[in-house]
Amino acid sequence: MSDIVNLRGGGSAFVLDLSGETPVIVHWGADLGEAIPAVLSAGPVAHSALDDPHAQHLVPQASSGWRGRPALEGHRPGGRAFSAALVTTAARAIAPDGHEITLADAAAGLSLVVEFHLGQEGMLRIRSTLTNVGTDDYALQSLSTTLPTGLGAAEILDLTGRWCREQHPQRQSLRQGTWLREYRHGRPGHDSSLFTAVGTAGFGNRTGSVWATHFGFSGNRVTAVEKTPTGPALIGNAELLGSGEIVLAAGESYETPWTYASFSSRGLDGVTDTFHRWLRSRAQHPSGVRPVVLNTWEAVYFDHNLDSLVELADRAELLGVERFVLDDGWFRHRRNDKAGLGDWYVDEDVWPQGLTPLIDAVRSRGMQFGLWVEPEMVNEDSDVIRAHPDWVSGAGLGRTPVEWRYQQVLDLVNPDAFAYIFDRLDALLTDNAISYLKWDQNRDLTEMGHDGAPSAHEQTLAAYRLIDALRRAHPEVEIESCSSGGARVDLGILERTDRVWASDCNDALERQTIQRWTEAILPPELVGTHVGPTTSHTTARTHSLSFRAITAMFGHFGIEWDVRTLDESDLFELGEAVALYKKHRALIHSGRAVHADLVDPAYLLQGSVAQDGSEAIFSFVSVATSFDEVPGRAGFPGLNPDTSYEVKVVFPSATSPYGSRGNVSWIPDGFTATGRFLAEVGLPMPVLNPEQGVLIHLVETAGA
Ligand code: DGJ
Secondary structure, three states, X not given: OOOEEEEEEOOEEEEEEOOOOOOEEEEEEEOOOOOOOOOOOXXXXXXXXXXOOOEOEOOOOHHHOOOXXXXXXXXXXXXXXXXXXXXXXXXXXXXXXXXXXXXXXXXXXXXXEEEEEEOOOOOEEEEEEEEEOOOOOEEEXXXXXXXXXXXXXXXXXXXXXXXXXXXXXXXXXOOOEXXXXXXXXXXXXXXXXXXXXXXXXXXXXXXXXEXXXXXXXXXXXXXXXXXXXXXXXXXXXXXXXXXXXXXXXXXXXXXXXXXXXXXXOOOHHHHHHHHHHHHHHOOOOOOOXXXXXXXXXXXXXXXXXXXXXXHHHHHHHHHOOOEEEEOOOOEOOOOOOOOOOOOOOEOOOOOOOOOHHHHHHHHHOOOEEEEEXXXXXXXXXXXXXXXXXXXXXXXXXXXXXXXXXXXXXXXXXXXXXXXXXXXHHHHHHHHOOOOEEEEOOOOXXXXXXXXXXEOXXXXXXXXXXXXXXXXXXXXXXXXXXXXXXXXXXXXXXXXXXXXXXXXXXXXXXXXXXXXXXXXXXXXXXXXXXXXXXXXXXXXXXXXXXXXXXXXHHOOEEEEOOOHHHOOHHHHHHHHHHHHHHHHHXXXXXXXXXXXXXXXXXXXXXXXXXXXXXXEEEEEEEEOOOOOOOOOOEEOXXXXXXXXXXXXXXXXXXXXXXXXXXXXXXXXXXXXXXXXXXXXXXXXXXXXXXXXXXXXXXXXXXXXX
């Protein structure tokens, strides 16, 4: 076996030195080429320190002198084997882009297999499997994946939020110490960060070096950026295990979720590009057109009635909608959110003939039918919990967890509860022509327990199993992951679902930030983006239709508004937006996402550029008032420098019979410029009121 593993892809490299007792990470960063002529895995010996020089181990352990957060924590009865000394026993290539290293500690009775891949797009993926090869139990506390950052690392960027304000960025200087984010929601949670990035000073959308990781798991987790006096800043990700949650009997194993990591020397857009390319390369990635959705939630809430929903379907058809999704409120006892969760039978009082009349009406109007479900949850006020009170997950000890939206968690680790919920969903999908499930999950999983023992880990895997089993039984059905908006957005859930609902907030101003940062990792075709009501139901802000439509354009477009109430002018403009989305969705859903680094925080310029650079669509929006009278010029990033583009403002339309909705005609008809000109000189941007925007389309000119 060669001593050096040099995985390369997408302009980055992951280099390991296997010559010592344990694998050492020499480099994660820019591609170094094929041959690595010299390797310096270790540095000098510090004063008053270990006698051995410091090296950055793939599996940091106290046994090799590491005094930071260890990769592995756990013990045998009585605290024995509390500190493992795992050493390399084997290493092999397992794929053109992958490698597997086996480490073992015979005395502690542990074996660890670390698997890593670096794909063509630059995505580094790592996971580990720990096996108890001893004779008694091993209580696992934590098994994390830790990656070092590189030269010049100076700042941390991650995201945080709350309900209706998910994925907002926060930045800070990198200092000595640990920036620790712990998520104990039993789901990622509204405050969870889709990524943890460390970068060079002032790194931006298009500038600077960035080392970023994502943890692909939907349960409890911990992320740490750790800077000790010993070496570079490390980014670690692990599942956050409860007390006694994972006890490995002899021969049993624990596998970590994947950690996904991307290095970029060209700012955050490089990280985004890697994630988008990798996600798009998956076999299960949705490949067809992403249909225009109409979701009934903000249109009718729980007020279900066949006539008004058919009226809504009429309007939806007129607008060009392609998928009609009936949200919460269709099943037994569900007249509000206090009752019914778990009783997955169509409510006979509201729907005496079942859902068929509505489904027929929707399908006869040329639309697919989608249905909302929340399979992992129950109301205590439900037939199912009256019959099976023991199906509520909790700590035992004779009490149930505190309620959240009047609901509790169905204990999916209980095989009977699992079988019940599978059978109900299977029957619904078998008996009705349903093309799409909006799979919701509306509470944090506090005190998750099964039979009195912690079960957040098992519950997460059981939810995965449930979705997987339904997908196998109904492969034609698409599934959306929703979790009170965006509280479960991660690559674990996206292994088995087709899109996420980024937020319950349809306020376009908030959505500009929520979507920008959700789409830093997820390509727009995986992110639901809806045009909400004129006055937002969650913030009471009022926005023009064009701003709402432009904001929804960069995602999987939909409408969540009572379109029965629209006047002629709004109907016309919304119809235009739907048509525009249909025209440009292939580009938006396959292009490279680009974000300009504008100096004025009042404006955002972002776009999608065709992979071959032949076409692009940009939005320029105002998100605040500016100091300046005019926005000035903005450079368009990501275009081919030598390609000549015709530039055209395509929305809001200046040709509407209802009057032009803004100053959109500042670019002369037929204006053409090269990508280099557009990037370096830029274009003067229009004067916009706050919370207004324009869509600009660029296409390679014939014969260029
Ligand atoms: C929360 C979701 O995020 C909303 O879109 C809606 O489906 C409600 N749940 C329904 O209860």
